[in-house]
Amino acid sequence: MVSDTQNSTLTQKLADSGLRATSQREIVYQVLLDQRDHPSVDEVFSRAKALMPTISLATVYNCLDALVGCGLVKQVNFERDASRYCPNLQDHAHFHDDATGRIVDIDLPAEVLAKLRNLLPPGYEPGSIELNFRGRAAP
């Protein structure tokens, strides 16, 4: 369930980006918060349909774009795989377990983030940094 606090954050954040709060966007956000397993668009779609049978796939794409656009959700891309979505707003990296396909959040301390920024030549301003690991996760 989305709490009132989450809901007002959602409405607020959408409004900050000039976007409207719609029931579809609320549901898509709720789906991401409910099960933090980095679902693909199709997975979000089927979970959202369980809550609102009339929602369409195109709308799920639109809602996810809106949530990414207003900064509440991050889009996770591993190679050419379908995009996955993550409502974790803390700085973090992702680890893709090749054995299971699962994606795990990896904490990214500010100190390490600063080191990464320092790799850039002067004048380079990174708007976003994406750090992705692939391999075997602990059993």
Place this chain on the structure above:
Amino acid sequence: MVSDTQNSTLTQKLADSGLRATSQREIVYQVLLDQRDHPSVDEVFSRAKALMPTISLATVYNCLDALVGCGLVKQVNFERDASRYCPNLQDHAHFHDDATGRIVDIDLPAEVLAKLRNLLPPGYEPGSIELNFRGRAAP
């Protein structure tokens, strides 16, 4: 031009992965070495066609896969954009300049790479690490 040394490296590396040296693979590799601007498949295709008019798009995909598979080339993915290819074998990150679309290699010192590895919980074995920046490059 691909030097003899590069050519034997190519043949060698392909053989190491159980793959054959073909003129198409040589040309695709040469295209990547000639202009290190992280071309997309379509760009590689049109440059390769200039050298071998009969080469097909599917073959360019196959050749790039083979070169990535034998470790001579890296595949670079930014968000959902088409894959780009890079013959730089040193450890490095990529910076995507949002203004121009250009991708620049960023050196990734072993010391920083080690720090990134250390972010992982015990038992996590990263086969690959991808670090991508997006933003404004220096003018």
Place this chain on the structure above:
DNA sequence: CTATATGCAAATAGTTTGCCTGTTA
């Protein structure tokens, strides 16, 4: 009330596949 969002279906982009022929080791 009016701009914005939804739903549906069709379109697109990138990539993969199947099948038959050509080439490499």
Place this chain on the structure above:
DNA sequence: TAACAGGCAAACTATTTGCATATAG
């Protein structure tokens, strides 16, 4: 001369678009 690779066209998947209707602010 096998096994592997290339060429071509069709298939597929993820995502986007156009347009008519519905809804938020």
